[in-house]
Every structure is written in C-alpha cells, then in structure tokens.
Amino acid sequence: MEKYMIPENYINRELSWLDFNFRILNEARDKNHPLLERVKFLAITSSNLDEFYMVRVASLKNVISNGKRDVSGMTAKEQLKAISEKTHRFVDMQYSTYSRSLMMLLAKNGIKITKYGELTEKQRAFVSEYFHNEVYPVLTPMAVDSSRPFPLIQNKVLNICALVKNNKSDDEGFVTVAVPAICPRVIAVPSDEYSYEFILIEDIIRNFLHELFTSYKIINSCIYRVMRDADIALDEDDSEDLLEEIRKNLKQRERSKVIRLEVEESISSDLLKKLNGELETNKNDIYYINGPIDLTFLNKVYSQVKIDELKYKPYTPQIPKRLQECENIFDEIKKGDIFMHHPYYSFKPVTDFIETAASDENTLAIKMTLYRVSGNSPIIKSLEKAAQNGKAVTVLVELKARFDEGNNIYWAEKLEKAGCHVIYGLLGLKTHSKITEIIRREEGGIIKYVHLATGNYNDVTANFYTDMGIFTCKKEFGDDSGAFFNMLSGFCEPKKWNKLIVAPIWLREKTQGMIMREIKHAENGHSARIIAKMNSLVDPQIIAYLYKASCAGVKIDLIVRGICMLRAGVKGLSENISVRSITGRYLEHTRIYYFYNDGEENIFCASADWMNRNLNKRVEIMFPIEDEIIKEKIKDVLDMQLRDTLRSSVQIDGVYEKVDLRGKIKLDCQEACMEEAERECRAENSSEKITTFIPREKPEE
Numbered sequence: 257m258e259k260y261m262i263p264e265n266y267i268n269r270e271l272s273w274l275d276f277n278f279r280i281l282n283e284a285r286d287k288n289h290p291l292l293e294r295v296k297f298l299a300i301t302s303s304n305l306d307e308f309y310m311v312r313v314a315s316l317k318n319v320i321s322n323g324k325r326d327v328s329g330m331t332a333k334e335q336l337k338a339i340s341e342k343t344h345r346f347v348d349m350q351y352s353t354y355s356r357s358l359m360m361l362l363a364k365n366g367i368k369i370t371k372y373g374e375l376t377e378k379q380r381a382f383v384s385e386y387f388h389n390e391v392y393p394v395l396t397p398m399a400v401d402s403s404r405p406f407p408l409i410q411n412k413v414l415n416i417c418a419l420v421k422n423n424k425s426d427d428e429g430f431v432t433v434a435v436p437a438i439c440p441r442v443i444a445v446p447s448d449e450y451s452y453e454f455i456l457i458e459d460i461i462r463n464f465l466h467e468l469f470t471s472y473k474i475i476n477s478c479i480y481r482v483m484r485d486a487d488i489a490l491d492e493d494d495s496e497d498l499l500e501e502i503r504k505n506l507k508q509r510e511r512s513k514v515i516r517l518e519v520e521e522s523i524s525s526d527l528l529k530k531l532n533g534e535l536e537t538n539k540n541d542i543y544y545i546n547g548p549i550d551l552t553f554l555n556k557v558y559s560q561v562k563i564d565e566l567k568y569k570p571y572t573p574q575i576p577k578r579l580q581e582c583e584n585i586f587d588e589i590k591k592g593d594i595f596m597h598h599p600y601y602s603f604k605p606v607t608d609f610i611e612t613a614a615s616d617e618n619t620l621a622i623k624m625t626l627y628r629v630s631g632n633s634p635i636i637k638s639l640e641k642a643a644q645n646g647k648a649v650t651v652l653v654e655l656k657a658r659f660d661e662g663n664n665i666y667w668a669e670k671l672e673k674a675g676c677h678v679i680y681g682l683l684g685l686k687t688h689s690k691i692t693e694i695i696r697r698e699e700g701g702i703i704k705y706v707h708l709a710t711g712n713y714n715d716v717t718a719n720f721y722t723d724m725g726i727f728t729c730k731k732e733f734g735d736d737s738g739a740f741f742n743m744l745s746g747f748c749e750p751k752k753w754n755k756l757i758v759a760p761i762w763l764r765e766k767t768q769g770m771i772m773r774e775i776k777h778a779e780n781g782h783s784a785r786i787i788a789k790m791n792s793l794v795d796p797q798i799i800a801y802l803y804k805a806s807c808a809g810v811k812i813d814l815i816v817r818g819i820c821m822l823r824a825g826v827k828g829l830s831e832n833i834s835v836r837s838i839t840g841r842y843l844e845h846t847r848i849y850y851f852y853n854d855g856e857e858n859i860f861c862a863s864a865d866w867m868n869r870n871l872n873k874r875v876e877i878m879f880p881i882e883d884e885i886i887k888e889k890i891k892d893v894l895d896m897q898l899r900d901t902l903r904s905s906v907q908i909d910g911v912y913e914k915v916d917l918r919g920k921i922k923l924d925c926q927e928a929c930m931e932e933a934e935r936e937c938r939a940e941n942s943s944e945k946i947t948t949f950i951p952r953e954k955p956e957e
Contacts, residue, residue, distance in 0.1 A: 260800040263329030265829060267821045267910045269794055270312055270335055274342050275912060276818045277304050279839050279905055281346070282914075284353055288902070291361055292566040293841070295554045298353060302551035305343070306412060309516045310486035311658065313339060317515055318487060327796045328821070340540040351547045366451035367561055369548075372463045375455070379445045383455065387464050391439055395461065397468040400430045406534040408511065411484040413437065414458050414549060418465055419526055420472035430530050431469055435461060442556040452561050456548055478523040481549050482535060483516035486658070503665065514541075521546045568841055571930050573602035573719070574937035585612055585727075586696065589705055593883040594727040597893070598711065599842060600933035603718035607634045609707060609727065613694045614642035620702075621648035623741045624692040628660050629667060630716040636667055643675035652679040652744050654687045679745055685760065687744065687875040690725070690863050693737040704734030708756075708879045710847045710861050721845040722926075724861050726879070726886065730755075733879075740877070759864055759876035764797075766878070767866070770851045770858065771801040771810075777854050778809040787850040787894050789815040793822055794867040806832040815897050817844045825908040837912060840903035840926045848890060849878070859887050893929065900925035 283289060284297035313336070320332045330338070359369060375383060398407045409415060414435040421428050435441075435458050443460070447453035458479050465474050517537040519528060521544040532542070564570075576596070582588040585608065596605065611634065613619045622642050629635060643649045653668040655661055672678045681687050690709040695702060711723030732754035739750035740758065749761070757766045771786065778784035786805065793799065793814060799822045802812055812833040814822070824835040838844050847862040864876035881887050897904075902924040905912040 257797065257800040257804065260803040260829075261327070261796055263325070263327065265803065265823060265826075266328040266796065266799065267823060268326065268328040268330055268335060268338070269819055269821055270308075270316070270339055271342060272819045272821055272910075273308060273312065274339065274346065276837065277301055277308070278346060278349075279837055279912060280304065281349060281353065282905075283839050285357065290566050290568055291358070291365060292558050292561060292563070293568055295358055295362070296558045298350065298358065299552050299554035299558070301346075301350060302554075305346070306483060306550075306552075307659070309483045310411070312487075314485035314487040314512075314515050317485070317513075337540070344543070347543055347545070350551065351545065354547050354551065363450070365563070365566060367557070367563075368447070368450045368453045369557065370445070370453055370455050372455065372459050375445070376448075379447070379453075382445055383443075383460055384464075386443060387460050391436070391457065391461060392464070392467070394436045394438060395433055395468060397431060397433050399469070400432070400534075407432065409482050409514075409535065410434065410510065411486075411512075412481065412550070414479060414481050416458060416462050416465065416477055416479050417527060417531065418469075418477035419475040419524070419530075420469055421475055423471055423473060428475070429472065430527075431472070433461065433465070433468060440556070441553045442560065444560065451563070454557060454560075456553065458548075476524045476527065478520050478527050478531075479549055480517065480519045480523075480531060482514045483518075484510075485512035485515055516541050516543065518543045518545050518549045520544070520549070571599075573599050573604075574933045575602050575605065577937055579605050580937070585609055586616075586694075586703075586705055586729075589727045589729050590703075593730070593886060595883070595886040595889055596709070596725040596727070597889070597929070597933070598718045598723045598725075599720060600722075600929045601937075603715050605727075606707060606709075606713070606718075606725070607638070607715055609694070609705075610635055610638040610642075610692065613696075613705075614638045614645060614647065616696070618696045618698060619647055619694060620697055621650070621695040622692070623650040623695075623737075624713070625652045625654070625687055625689050625744075626664070626667070626713055627654045627657050627688055627690070628712045628714050628717070629663075630714050631663070633667070633713075634715060635713050636670065639671060639676055640674035643671075649676040650679070650741060650745060651676050652681065652687050654681045656681055656686050677745075682744065682875060685873060685875050686869075688863050688870065689740070689758075689875055689877040691737060691740065691877055693734070693741060703729055704731075704737060705729045706733050706737045708733075708861070708877065710863055711845050720842050722842050722929075724846050724848070724890070726861075726881070726883075730882075744875070755880055757860070757862075757878040757880075759870060759874060759878075760872050763862075763864060763876060763878055764871040767798065767849070767871075768801050770849075770853075771798075771805055773853065774810045774851060775805050775808045777852075778805070782854050783852060784808075784810040784854075785850075785852040786810060786812045787815075787848070787898070788812075788866070789844075789846060789848040789894065789897070790865040791817050791845060791847070792819040792865045792867055794819055794865070795871060796821070796868075798866045798871075802833060803829055806830045813898055815844075815894075820907060823909050835907040836898070836900075836904045837907065838897060838900060838903050838925065839905070840924065842926055848894060850891070850894060857887065857891075859890055861890075892932075893925075896923075896925045896928050899923055 280297055281301045284294045316332045316336050323331055325331055400406050415432055417432040420431055439457050441457050442454050445453050445455055462477055514535045514537055578588055613622055639649050651671055653664050655664050657664055668678050692707040694705040707727050709725030711721055736754050736756040742748040757763050774784040774786055793816045814835045817837055820835055824830050824833045849860045851858045859881040860878045862878035864870035870876055900923055901915045901917055901920045902922055904915050
C-alpha cells in the first residue's frame, strides 16, 4: 500500500473540515431553504467553528514545535497558517451572510435584531427596567490595577471591556465585566413596527456600563470573547479514580491557554493592546468581528419566532407498522428483526423498549452503553426504575465523551445511587458503541433481546440526526452481546465472535479484508462495488486500500458528510471513486458499509467511521444486516442518496461543488425518506413495498 500513501494523495484533515463548514455556510446562503432555517444553519457554523478551535486547533498548537508532518505533508505550523487564512475568509463570509442578506430578509418578514441606538423611547424604558430588575443584580464589574489583577476570562463567555477615566483625578484605567450566562442572550422588546423585535443582552449591558463604574467616565468599550484549549490530555494510567481525574481535567480547561480572541471590528488600539497583552494571543488568532460575536444566539431567535412559513414544514416521526398495534414488543421482535431509521421513524420504540423491560416481570437484566444522552433522558429514568424493581442493570457511561463529561458524571452518579452497576469506560479507549441487551426468562428458557444502532441513545438528537438501528433476538447476536458486555465489565475477551465486528479488536482487519475481496473480484473479471456512508473518512490506510481498489476497477461510491482526506476522480488513482457530502434539514449521522461481494451483497451498519481513532482507539461495533427486507430498505436509502441532486455536493480532487441540475430530476433525499416513511407506516399491509425510488444502478461489468 506504500505507493498510494504519499502526501499528494491526501487532503489535509483540518482544511477538509473547514471545507465542510463552508458547505454548511452555503446552506445558510441557499434561497431554497426557508428563511429561519437559513438562520439556523448560520448558527450551526458558529458552534462548529468553536469546537474546531477548542479541539483541533488547540491540539496543533500543542505540537507546533515537533516539526513532524502529517499524512498530507504539512507541519503543525503550516497547518495553523493555512487554517488561519481560511478561517478569516470564512468569518468574513459568515458576517457578510448575516448583515447583507439574512438580517435584511428577516426585517422584511417582520423580524428585527435591533441595536440600543435604534430603540424608541418606549423601548428604552422597557430595556432600562429589564436591566435594573433582571441584569444589574447579577453583574460583577472588575477593575484591573496594581491591587486587582486581570481576572480569569472564562471560555466562550461574552465580556465587555472598557477604558475609563476617573472623574476626579483624570487617571485612566481598564475595566471588564462578564455577560452572565444566567441571563438570556436574546431579549424580546415591545414593538409597534415589527412582529418580533429583539435586542442582545451584551448591547444592553454596554449601554449601562456607566452605572457599574459610577466614579468613572467610559472612554470607549468593546465586546470580546476568548476560546480556550479543550484538548487537555487525560492521564488514565496514573489515575486511581477515572471520575475524579476527569473532574480535575474539567477544572484545568477553565484555565487553559487562549487560542482565539474575538473582538469587535471597531475596537480601539489601546483596548486591543491591553487585551492582547493580558491574554497573550497570536495576532493570527485575533478575529475582528463585524457584527454580534458568537452567532449561536440565532438559535434562540429561531425558537422564539413562531412563523410557520419561515420554517420547514413540520414532520412527525413515524412508528413502524409492526410496532403500531403490538401488545408486547418482545413478541414482535421474536417474529423477525425490526428496522429503525431515525428521524423518519420515531425514537419512541427505543425508549419504550427499555421502559417496558424495566417493568416487565420476566426481565432479569438490562445492559447498555451510554455515550451522549439528553438532559432529561427517559432512558435514565427507565434504568433507575429497573434497578428499583430488582433487575440487574449494568450501564457503561463513557465519561470521556468530549464536552459531555460533566453531564455524564452526573448521570453515572445518579444511576449508581439507584442501584445500577456503572462502568466508566475502558482504560485508554473510548466506548462509542451503541448497544442494549435485555435478558428475559421465558417458557423456552433465557432469551436475549438486542438493540444495535449507529447513533447515541439520545431522544433529543434523534429528532434531527439520521441514524439506523435494529431490534433482534437471534441467538448469535445475543451471544455476542453477552460476550461484549462481559468484555467491558471484566477481562473476558471471547475466543470468537459470531456476528458483531468489534474495534479495536478486528474491525480494521475485517474492513480491509472486504475491500481486498472486492479487488480480487474485479481482478477476476467480476462485478465489484463498494458503497460507504459515514461522517468522516480520515484513516490513511483505509484510503490507500480504496485507491488500490479503484485502480483494480472496483466502482466505489462514498457518502461522507464531513472530513474526507481522499481525493476523488484523480486519473490513475481514484477515477472509479465518487465522493459526495449531503447537508440538509437533518444531520447525516448513519454509518453504512455495502460490499457487492460477487452478488452476495454484504451490508453492515456501525457506530464507527473510517477514522484511525474509531478503528484503533475506541470500542466500536459494526453489525451485519441479514434480514432481506431490511437490506432492501437500506439499499433504497443508499440509492436515493446517490441520486440526490438538491442536498449533495460532489468532490473532485478536493474541490466540492453542488450537483449540476441540468438534465437531472430535482431530488432531495431527506424529503424523499420522510415521504417514504409516511407511506410505509400508513400502508394497510405492512408487507406491501411502496417506493418511488428509481431502480438501483447495477455494478459495472
């Protein structure tokens, strides 16, 4: 594979991620989306960029001195320079989209985000009362002088700084105040002109700064925000208590180094000099913002505005026909595997599965993995109830799930108090698998019911993440599930696996073996095809195998939402590989791997992307789809996504472009899946196959 693993064959990972965020930004600029959905896309680009800086940029800064080159041939220093240049262009486009397009369109539709200087007298009176009653009591003004050092500026928190002059002595000073997180960012003000008019909390506070520093005159002020390093290494080997080690890690994040400073474009040179001197930021990491800092506030605007025509038409996730009238979900699973495709199908059957087991007198035990759950998770409540009802409940709560560590610590302790046996994850590995096992005593003996999925057990994100899962009680899956949980809880790695393909044990080996099998079929003159859908394609070795397969004549279609380091369509290297990214109403999160296998057609769903971390450093599960009806449904979904013309961007040699619509039918794969789910779930005959999909393209001979 070495001949394929040369730098020019790989796109830099970080620059590829920025390209992905540009694609999200293009959705905010796409006039085909309802206006408020475009506003929401813009908010998503902001939260995406924050996480990218806290993790990926921070990690590059931590290794900038080692001089090593990544697989694309770039040093950390070169990557940081390229990231800075590209991100500055990105931010300029973000705020151009905000001010020159979306804000004007919102105003035309009766929605305004106003500034304090634009308020009427009536509105100013309202804002003044709001400030004095709701905001002023929770503000903490901070002066900086010889006796009061520069305060800790918290990560991602908006702040307002100012240069001030003493009214008596004319001495100048520096002050700063944090915008309290407890206060809503977006405040609705009464309006005679607009249906909805909002003002931002930082704008209000800034205009009452003089009341916080009554002995001083405000010379000038500026709103600013810092981003801190969240890529702090966790010392698992020397830690006796993983939970306490993670708590310590979270505290360290609060004081980690600043990696990005956002300031208003109009900031004075004196204020900038003071901030930069105290925060020690590199000039390339300073972003001059022409608009409100942190556009995630637009999510609040979206949720507060109740104008249906400016949003997507509401969609109700469907209940699969087999589960609509069944009295007992376990009896229904015994009839055959049940397929779930969220959010087109409701997540409720998954939560009901666990809730039913918690109260079911025949249930002996429940075992499951939790990576990210919602803030008010019904699953947690069911697990607590099950333990209180005397069931043996074992839960792996992954404490190392980034940015969910604090939340997961809370749930882990809550489950322990309820009597559940809680595992905190494995040493040196993140457990990213999505699996639940329910063990029941029935007339014929012990039966294990298993749910396997590509997405988290999160009832909130299940409404806008696309994921797939199955319910099964086949013995081989049950045996593997039991072996998997024994491996997590003890030192019990099984001698063999029947169906589940587990990382880091042999998922890489199995994947590479199936790619090589397609290569051999092609070399023998047989049809050969691979379709792979995932979030990110990063692993250099897997990419090399795909290049080899392409050169052997294997037709490869990749659906990669985010990062893709593979260069598609390069003559003599990847001319048989297509890469597309789908961005739309829902976040494409499903992982599906299809191998033609000389007509036998192997299909797998997985919790894992083709990334080094998923294959080598995480506990993941890939599971085969064996039910023929379910296989056909998944093939239909893949086929629809490959034919999509509205939500897809196609990559050729690192450059993404929207599908050229000339001569093509307009097709939104997500809209089509919604329509298909509605038709299927209301069909009088559940075995009836209703589809508008065009027949799948056969692998090329």
